[in-house]
Amino acid sequence: MLTRARSLACIAGGVDVPIFLQSISSKHPSSCRSHRRASFQHISQIAATPSSTMSESPPLDKSKVDYSVYLVTGRDLLPAGVDYYTSLDLCLSQGHVTVVQIREKNTETDLFLDIARKSLAICDRYNVPMLINDNLSVCLSLPERVGLHIGQEDIPVTEARRILGERRLLGVSVKNVEQARVAMEEAKVDYVGVGPCYGTLSKAGITEEKAIGCSGAQKIVAELRKDGKRLPCVLIGGLNQKTAARTLFGVTSAGNAPDGIAVISAIVGRTDSDVAAKELSDIVKKYKAGLAASAGSSIAGVASAFALPPSVSTTKDVSWYKSAVASLLTFHRSSTSGPPLIQTITSHVSSTMSANLALAFSSSPIMSHEAAEAADLSLAIGALVLNIGTISPASLQGMHVAGTSANRNLKPVVLDPVGGGATQFRRDTVRGILNATQVTLLKGNAAELASIAGKSDEVKSRGVDSGAGALKDPVGLVRDLARKERSLVLLSGKKDYLTDGETVIMSDNGHPLLGAITGSGCALGVTVGAGLAAACNLAKSQSDGVTSLGNTLVAHGEVDLLVGALTGLLAMTIASEKAAVRDDVRGPGTFIPALQDELAAVSAEDILKMAKIDIVSS
Numbered sequence: 001m002l003t004r005a006r007s008l009a010c011i012a013g014g015v016d017v018p019i020f021l022q023s024i025s026s027k028h029p030s031s032c033r034s035h036r037r038a039s040f041q042h043i044s045q046i047a048a049t050p051s052s053t054m055s056e057s058p059p060l061d062k063s064k065v066d067y068s069v070y071l072v073t074g075r076d077l078l079p080a081g082v083d084y085y086t087s088l089d090l091c092l093s094q095g096h097v098t099v100v101q102i103r104e105k106n107t108e109t110d111l112f113l114d115i116a117r118k119s120l121a122i123c124d125r126y127n128v129p130m131l132i133n134d135n136l137s138v139c140l141s142l143p144e145r146v147g148l149h150i151g152q153e154d155i156p157v158t159e160a161r162r163i164l165g166e167r168r169l170l171g172v173s174v175k176n177v178e179q180a181r182v183a184m185e186e187a188k189v190d191y192v193g194v195g196p197c198y199g200t201l202s203k204a205g206i207t208e209e210k211a212i213g214c215s216g217a218q219k220i221v222a223e224l225r226k227d228g229k230r231l232p233c234v235l236i237g238g239l240n241q242k243t244a245a246r247t248l249f250g251v252t253s254a255g256n257a258p259d260g261i262a263v264i265s266a267i268v269g270r271t272d273s274d275v276a277a278k279e280l281s282d283i284v285k286k287y288k289a290g291l292a293a294s295a296g297s298s299i300a301g302v303a304s305a306f307a308l309p310p311s312v313s314t315t316k317d318v319s320w321y322k323s324a325v326a327s328l329l330t331f332h333r334s335s336t337s338g339p340p341l342i343q344t345i346t347s348h349v350s351s352t353m354s355a356n357l358a359l360a361f362s363s364s365p366i367m368s369h370e371a372a373e374a375a376d377l378s379l380a381i382g383a384l385v386l387n388i389g390t391i392s393p394a395s396l397q398g399m400h401v402a403g404t405s406a407n408r409n410l411k412p413v414v415l416d417p418v419g420g421g422a423t424q425f426r427r428d429t430v431r432g433i434l435n436a437t438q439v440t441l442l443k444g445n446a447a448e449l450a451s452i453a454g455k456s457d458e459v460k461s462r463g464v465d466s467g468a469g470a471l472k473d474p475v476g477l478v479r480d481l482a483r484k485e486r487s488l489v490l491l492s493g494k495k496d497y498l499t500d501g502e503t504v505i506m507s508d509n510g511h512p513l514l515g516a517i518t519g520s521g522c523a524l525g526v527t528v529g530a531g532l533a534a535a536c537n538l539a540k541s542q543s544d545g546v547t548s549l550g551n552t553l554v555a556h557g558e559v560d561l562l563v564g565a566l567t568g569l570l571a572m573t574i575a576s577e578k579a580a581v582r583d584d585v586r587g588p589g590t591f592i593p594a595l596q597d598e599l600a601a602v603s604a605e606d607i608l609k610m611a612k613i614d615i616v617s618s
């Protein structure tokens, strides 16, 4: 609806051009449809007028736009006392922001235009392409090198394209595969914003429940890359220095990669917006370098080094898994490169037991939760195990830095959400870790996993010892959770269920004495972590092309993380069976050293003889 029309002087390539500016945005209630159409036609005429094409400014070469770090402005999110233009100038000054979108909610059109013009002068200084959020009038009042970003509730994209012409950059937000298809095939947009990936306070109403998560974004990105298509896309919503790496990798499947991240608060909310932009740019650069390094490898993108393994076409039956575990165990025991270092941030109750059992399982434990050394350690470790049993502010901080660093360096991460469903604090802690770190394997009992899956009603959570409660559908729960979190899931209990989201392996090994000692579950997290490290090492050793990514080696072989996790699980549970039947074991006290001895001795032959596994479906 035309609420008013004003004549404004609008700078176009250095020339003042008078045009009619309507105080409308492209967002309108549907009740105004006919007025909207009239308005769009009017705008369309303006756009077609030679004086408003502002041809003196060089057109943007769309093919050269780099979407790596896409800043969306948000004046209301600036730290107190920070000037908008100063912040924008600062964050562009080092060349780390590659695209800028001026987003002004609830700002009168003439003020919006004024802000946009001044912002454009800054973007031009650093040669960064600029777009306008939603407001067609403002966009059309600016040179053709300024583009428009619209959402699904704004002017239809086909209409926007018709009005804007071909030369302006046009982007649209998509939150499902259907919207992505329309944007690509019918609307001919130049890029899409995929999200919201997570809940965010920067846009009203975007809660965690409304977010599409890594799995939703992954489906959209795969659609945008289907059959050789290549529409650029950026991830948006809750992307920041902690979530960016895990989200980029988590969203990547079979080489289908997003082009960058769009952020508001992670840059705008910082006084050092230049540093914030550099941090994000470094993350995206490392991610892209990792993708390039793994191109053509049988690993489905470098993400597979710590996310889901690629689905494999060969039929893998029980005997295949037994032999694969036996071979991996032999390799692990005899590895010439030395025992993998397993960084374990765990409960002080189980720390010593976990360290001893890691040693028994041919690995080297390092029990550091110190945030200050986590980044350095992540270069050396084979796997990281995070256990929230007796979490403190310091260990939580260490977990966050260690998790992000492990992701950056492509090291497997195991999360053991001990007591995860028991208190709101623990639920928040687990969610915070899962948002910040791409976990390779999520291990828990029924109560812990049901809580993460949002199915706590199925199991009454009664603290760390809970888990005896029967799940209605354990197979469905672990498979759905693995798909949602893009991680392996291990449900421990009387029977254990391990899945990569496709295959579900049920294991009936183990002994009740494991439940009679404290820390055996925590130690299982460590043996599983060591198994994952062994699987990565095996892939590296089999590979002819081992590529350096920073200080990290990325194997060009197939990393079978499911086999790695199964190796850690079977070694521990079979060792417990062997320990329990020993003559010197008379109860829990004598069981502990026997378990340590048997874990040190468990062999490929034991696996082949004693593994009681099955491949199951719901």
Ligand SMILES: Cc1ncc(COP(=O)(O)OP(=O)(O)O)c(N)n1
Residues within 6 Å of the ligand: 070, 072, 101, 103, 133, 134, 149, 150, 151, 152, 154, 171, 172, 173, 174, 192, 193, 194, 203, 234, 236, 262
């Ligand atoms: C790059 C990018 N992606 C998505 C959005 C969200 O746009 P929209 O859905 O129109 O929501 P508003 O920004 O208008 O609140 C975006 N702005 N940028």
Ligand SMILES: Cc1ncsc1CCOP(=O)(O)O
Residues within 6 Å of the ligand: 072, 195, 196, 197, 199, 200, 201, 202, 203, 206, 236, 237, 238, 239, 262, 263, 264, 265, 266
């Ligand atoms: C504009 C928008 N659209 C979807 S989420 C979002 C806000 C993103 O802000 P932040 O990067 O601070 O989460």
